[in-house]
Amino acid sequence: MTNTLTMNDFRLTLGSTELKPLVLGGMGVNISTKDLALEVARLGGIGHVSDAMLPEVADRLFHTGFTAAKAKASKAFAGLGSKLGMTFDIQAVASATRRYVEDVMSAKKGEGLVFINVMEKLCMNDALSTLKARLTAALDGGIDGISLSAGLHTSSFAMMADHPRFHDAKLGIVVSSARALNIFLRRTAKTGRLPDFVVVEGPLAGGHLGFGLTSWAESNLGTIVDEVLDFLKAQKLSIPVIAGGGVFTGTDGVRLLQRGCAGVQVATRFTVAKESGLPHDVKQRYFNAEAADVVVNGISPTGYPMRMLQQSPAIGSNVKPQCEAYGYLLERGDCSYLKSYREAVEANPDDKAPSIEGKTCLCYQMRNYKLWTCGATTSRLKETSVRLPDGTWYEPPAEHIVNDYLHSKNDEILLPEVPASVESSAAHEGGPLAAS
Numbered sequence: 445m446t447n448t449l450t451m452n453d454f455r456l457t458l459g460s461t462e463l464k465p466l467v468l469g470g471m472g473v474n475i476s477t478k479d480l481a482l483e484v485a486r487l488g489g490i491g492h493v494s495d496a497m498l499p500e501v502a503d504r505l506f507h508t509g510f511t512a513a514k515a516k517a518s519k520a521f522a523g524l525g526s527k528l529g530m531t532f533d534i535q536a537v538a539s540a541t542r543r544y545v546e547d548v549m550s551a552k553k554g555e556g557l558v559f560i561n562v563m564e565k566l567c568m569n570d571a572l573s574t575l576k577a578r579l580t581a582a583l584d585g586g587i588d589g590i591s592l593s594a595g596l597h598t599s600s601f602a603m604m605a606d607h608p609r610f611h612d613a614k615l616g617i618v619v620s621s622a623r624a625l626n627i628f629l630r631r632t633a634k635t636g637r638l639p640d641f642v643v644v645e646g647p648l649a650g651g652h653l654g655f656g657l658t659s660w661a662e663s664n665l666g667t668i669v670d671e672v673l674d675f676l677k678a679q680k681l682s683i684p685v686i687a688g689g690g691v692f693t694g695t696d697g698v699r700l701l702q703r704g705c706a707g708v709q710v711a712t713r714f715t716v717a718k719e720s721g722l723p724h725d726v727k728q729r730y731f732n733a734e735a736a737d738v739v740v741n742g743i744s745p746t747g748y749p750m751r752m753l754q755q756s757p758a759i760g761s762n763v764k765p766q767c768e769a770y771g772y773l774l775e776r777g778d779c780s781y782l783k784s785y786r787e788a789v790e791a792n793p794d795d796k797a798p799s800i801e802g803k804t805c806l807c808y809q810m811r812n813y814k815l816w817t818c819g820a821t822t823s824r825l826k827e828t829s830v831r832l833p834d835g836t837w838y839e840p841p842a843e844h845i846v847n848d849y850l851h852s853k854n855d856e857i858l859l860p861e862v863p864a865s866v867e868s869s870a871a872h873e874g875g876p877l878a879a880s
């Protein structure tokens with residue numbers, strides 16, 4: 445069916461701020477980079493950075509020493525025993541977050557907003573104190589808004605309630621059902637503050653999924669959106685709903701806006717953008733992926749199903765647990781990868797490289813871009829760009845992707861124009877197509 449409306453015919457209104465209805469979802473660890481988020485904000489939408497493993501990210505960006513200091517302080521917990529008592533330095537966590545957010549916000553231009561995505565399942569062996577430090581430091585750093593996801597902590601709003609920016613920053617949550625939204629609203633009612641927006645994430649999204657390992661396949665974004673919209677209407681609540689997961693063309697976005705959503709959240713198309721934090725070779729893997737390469741499995745120690753490319757080096761990897769340096773997933777001294785590794789070593793004490801099938805060391809693998817998480821539409825990325833003379837795919841600038849979402853009609857995707865300098869340098873690489 446033809447649909448000649450564009451996403452740019454709609455607006456996302458958050459309080460008194462009017463925005464383009466396009467939200468770049470958070471992609472940790474540093475896949476939704478500062479540059480990516482800032483471009484989306486410059487063009488009038490909302491760009492998310494991610495707070496996943498920010499002390500480590502800060503070390504790489506600013507040459508700070510948060511990770512080395514933590515590894516040193518955690519020496520006593522080396523080995524495979526319980527890590528109960530191993531803690532993050534709360535001041536350091538706050539300082540890394542503040543420094544990172546200040547750096548992002550000081551470079552912001554344009555009418556859009558920059559939010560930070562905070563995954564609450566990153567318990568850091570002391571869920572409440574570390575989460576409070578991360579949230580309040582992001583507010584201190586001047587972030588425009590926060591979206592709370594993955595393991596929604598129902599006391600998160602209360603943790604920020606004393607902060608002077610509690611009412612001025614935009615605070616929202618990511619849910620995958622009306623039920624989860626209802627629970628969150630009930631538990632946070634005492635703070636007297638409603639979320640400023642709700643992201644409804646469907647089963648086709650990248651990263652962790654708020655569904656069961658197999659039940660995701662029976663769910664559908666449109667149905668969940670309708671349930672959430674009906675629930676809000678019944679409660680007489682006017683909270684903008686932003687829908688995400690599988691929105692591949694601007695027209696996909698228009699359909700959700702016509703359904704009653706205020707905006708759409710997207711990520712997969714930006715994984716291959718020039719400004720994405722994924723290494724060049726990994727972006728090429730995403731472009732070349734076929735539908736059968738995109739799998740949902742249970743290897744994440746968070747307990748949530750996760751979508752990824754089946755070629756991810758993290759799958760089946762038996763790297764030693766890296767808790768001394770990282771340990772972002774530790775909860776009461778343990779993590780399910782640490783447990784699996786310990787069991788494998790106990791079962792085969794002489795095996796120097798025990799096989800760890802069911803889980804992965806998520807901190808290490810995400811930090812090293814070896815777990816290639818992606819959305820269900822990844823195999824369509826090749827429709828969004830062009831091959832260069834050396835056979836590689838051109839990584840489009842974020843600006844092109846934003847404009848394509850905002851202005852395309854009838855499910856069309858506008859291909860990027862390749863600058864002559866990129867074309868000619870690819871030709872000189874002498875790749876497979878150059879030779880033919």
Ligand SMILES: Cc1cc2nc3c(=O)[nH]c(=O)nc-3n(C[C@H](O)[C@H](O)[C@H](O)COP(=O)(O)O)c2cc1C
Binds near residue numbers: 470496593690715817
């Ligand atoms: C590579 C990648 C990493 C992601 N990481 C996170 C994350 O750290 N936290 C989160 O809440 N969502 C994460 N997501 C989900 C996105 O923010 C977004 O809501 C979703 O993927 C949108 O669907 P789409 O990818 O089909 O456009 C990730 C998605 C991708 C593709």
